[in-house]
Amino acid sequence: MTTFIQPLLQVVDPQLPPPSGVVYFVATVIKMLVVFTIYMVGVALLTLAERKISAWIHDRIGPNRVGPGGLLQPAADGLKNIMKEETYPGAANLPLFVLAPAIAFVPALLTWCVIPFASPLPTPWGLIDMVVAPLPVGYLFILAISSLGVYGIVLAGWSSNNKYALLGGLRSSAQMISYEIAMGMATIPVLLLAGNVALNDIVLQQAHGLWNVLGLTVAFLIFLVAAFAETNRLPFDLPEAESELIAGYHSEYSAMKFSMFFIAEYANMVTASALMVTLFFGGWDIPGQWDVAPWSAWKTLATGGFFLFKVMFFLFFYMWIRWTLPRFRYDQLMALGWKFMLPLSLSYIVIMASAILGLDAAGVARGSWMFGLSLLALNVVLVGILLFLIDRGRLISPAYSRLDKRNVDKLRAVAARSSLMAEGRN
Amino acid sequence: MPGPTPLFYTFHFYLFGLIAVASALVFVTRKSPVAAAMWLVVTMFSLAALYVMLDAQFIGAIQVLVYAGAIMVVFLFVIMLLNLGEPSQIADARGLGWKLAAGAVGLGLLAEIFALVRGTVAQPFSLPEGYAAQQVAAQGAISPIAGPLFHQYLLAFEITSMVLLTAIVGAVVLGKRRTDAR
Numbered sequence: 001m002t003t004f005i006q007p008l009l010q011v012v013d014p015q016l017p018p019p020s021g022v023v024y025f026v027a028t029v030i031k032m033l034v035v036f037t038i039y040m041v042g043v044a045l046l047t048l049a050e051r052k053i054s055a056w057i058h059d060r061i062g063p064n065r066v067g068p069g070g071l072l073q074p075a076a077d078g079l080k081n082i083m084k085e086e087t088y089p090g091a092a093n094l095p096l097f098v099l100a101p102a103i104a105f106v107p108a109l110l111t112w113c114v115i116p117f118a119s120p121l122p123t124p125w126g127l128i129d130m131v132v133a134p135l136p137v138g139y140l141f142i143l144a145i146s147s148l149g150v151y152g153i154v155l156a157g158w159s160s161n162n163k164y165a166l167l168g169g170l171r172s173s174a175q176m177i178s179y180e181i182a183m184g185m186a187t188i189p190v191l192l193l194a195g196n197v198a199l200n201d202i203v204l205q206q207a208h209g210l211w212n213v214l215g216l217t218v219a220f221l222i223f224l225v226a227a228f229a230e231t232n233r234l235p236f237d238l239p240e241a242e243s244e245l246i247a248g249y250h251s252e253y254s255a256m257k258f259s260m261f262f263i264a265e266y267a268n269m270v271t272a273s274a275l276m277v278t279l280f281f282g283g284w285d286i287p288g289q290w291d292v293a294p295w296s297a298w299k300t301l302a303t304g305g306f307f308l309f310k311v312m313f314f315l316f317f318y319m320w321i322r323w324t325l326p327r328f329r330y331d332q333l334m335a336l337g338w339k340f341m342l343p344l345s346l347s348y349i350v351i352m353a354s355a356i357l358g359l360d361a362a363g364v365a366r367g368s369w370m371f372g373l374s375l376l377a378l379n380v381v382l383v384g385i386l387l388f389l390i391d392r393g394r395l396i397s398p399a400y401s402r403l404d405k406r407n408v409d410k411l412r413a414v415a416a417r418s419s420l421m422a423e424g425r426n
Numbered sequence: 427m428p429g430p431t432p433l434f435y436t437f438h439f440y441l442f443g444l445i446a447v448a449s450a451l452v453f454v455t456r457k458s459p460v461a462a463a464m465w466l467v468v469t470m471f472s473l474a475a476l477y478v479m480l481d482a483q484f485i486g487a488i489q490v491l492v493y494a495g496a497i498m499v500v501f502l503f504v505i506m507l508l509n510l511g512e513p514s515q516i517a518d519a520r521g522l523g524w525k526l527a528a529g530a531v532g533l534g535l536l537a538e539i540f541a542l543v544r545g546t547v548a549q550p551f552s553l554p555e556g557y558a559a560q561q562v563a564a565q566g567a568i569s570p571i572a573g574p575l576f577h578q579y580l581l582a583f584e585i586t587s588m589v590l591l592t593a594i595v596g597a598v599v600l601g602k603r604r605t606d607a608r
Contacts, residue, residue: 096460135567136483136566136567137484137486137567140487140488140491141487143487143495144487144490144495145490147499150495150499151464151467151502154499155464158506170507196566197567198566
């Protein structure tokens with residue numbers, strides 16, 4: 001695997017040959033500024049997009065008063081939030097209460113520094129990688145930083161000194177820990193195929209073979225569900241379930257500090273979308289001859305644009321789901337995470353590892369069409385089995401599905417017991 | 427590595443070292459368990475930064491992932507659920523004797539560190555300078571650790587995981603034991 005990736009690495013990785021310190025420094029500062037600006041403006045516009053899309057799904061018009069087509073609505077919201085009074089609960093733990101919104105937001109932002117967002121840009125000073133920090137442990141860095149996102153929510157819930165807020169915080173920490181495991185497990189097949197945890201290698205492996213979503217659809221599905229749970233978006237928004245917990249962990253927050261949680265949620269969505277694109281949809285890869293040297297500024301622009309397009313699709317998907325599905329019950333959430341997704345991802349790891357080992361033993365070269373085709377065939381079979389398994393009302397029966405025999409028996413037993421108890425009381 | 431000058435390196439080593447030591451001190455002196463836990467997270471972070479500066483990116487990432495991201499979250503979870511009550515009731519070192527003993531142990535450990543710094547590391551435990559960076563550049567951050575772990579030390583690795591599994595199963599069995607027999 002290393003011999004396969006090595007020549008590609010030499011083209012892309014700035015560490016070999018190392019660029020001079022000054023170029024590296026200047027390029028990094030410019031990339032940081034550009035990524036930060038686009039990211040923050042994008043997050044602001046997402047709040048508008050959410051309202052527009054919800055309006056579209058509800059068959060309403062949505063915000064249309066501020067600026068052309070409501071385009072300046074985020075600016076107006078921001079201004080309003082800054083002007084509003086900040087309230088502090090009397091019994092709150094003030095330092096943590098103030099710190100929590102910032103802690104919620106920072107991990108989502110930090111994650112972006114390792115995500116490659118375009119093909120390398122050739123400049124007179126050498127090839128510049130289109131990623132802020134090409135870490136050799138890229139994916140592990142993302143896991144590490146995103147596991148810190150829970151602190152903001154937990155601390156907000158605890159420091160507010162409000163029982164609803166605390167319940168929201170506890171729910172979110174349980175939920176995020178549970179789904180983090182499934183999320184990590186789901187990506188192990190991706191790492192097996194890439195042979196490395198550097199995100200550049202993962203993108204290049206997909207650019208020169210099959211996108212992982214075609215070869216590892218089951219892993220993608222698990223990752224997708226876990227990403228929804230990790231970002232606390234519907235149908236997994238139990239930490240802020242307004243019908244049960246007022247507003248959950250941010251019940252006591254007002255003005256800009258409340259807005260920070262809002263921004264953090266969208267920032268997390270953008271990061272999760274970018275991660276899905278990088279791990280499963282080829283990152284900045286455009287199928288065809290766009291992903292090979294010689295690099296050019298046009299290629300950088302096109303691949304960057306295509307990456308943005310893929311990210312935006314997933315952001316739309318997030319909103320689409322939010323205005324379509326109802327919220328899970330808490331026991332359903334835990335059952336889905338621990339009893340279904342974790343065993344599924346574990347068995348998937350075993351199957352994929354054996355398949356890759358078998359293909360290697362049979363002498364099928366990685367990246368050859370034979371390798372891709374075998375994975376694709378295996379994948380079709382596995383997805384078929386998975387869909388057959390889950391479409392039986394075993395896990396979460398939708399309201400309109402027929403109950404299977406096991407559930408009917410369970411319900412009858414409950415009914416019999418409750419009628420017996422009622423008789424006993426009489 | 428993209429040329430870390432010695433000054434750059436020294437500055438960051440002392441910066442993160444200072445943060446680690448200072449936050450560890452604040453961690454042991456806080457009365458509120460939640461505040462103490464948060465300061466410990468800061469310590470973990472600075473340690474991760476020091477690992478990365480030693481070209482051990484994998485250890486650094488795992489440090490944040492496991493300690494700051496998982497273990498401390500569970501700590502926080504337990505602290506919040508237990509509601510430990512007034513800080514004065516939960517102080518561990520109560521009498522003067524305990525405090526003196528703790529201080530003596532601390533001084534002893536400090537002396538040990540100074541003794542270790544003065545001595546030289548035995549040959550099998552030290553690597554030539556820049557070796558770790560070379561390994562990471564040549565094979566990626568994972569292979570230099572995964573290779574020995576899953577070839578040379580596979581048996582030890584598997585035995586360790588069996589021990590951990592036993593511990594987990596034992597904890598679950600003890601935790602699920604019902605006190606009210608029915």
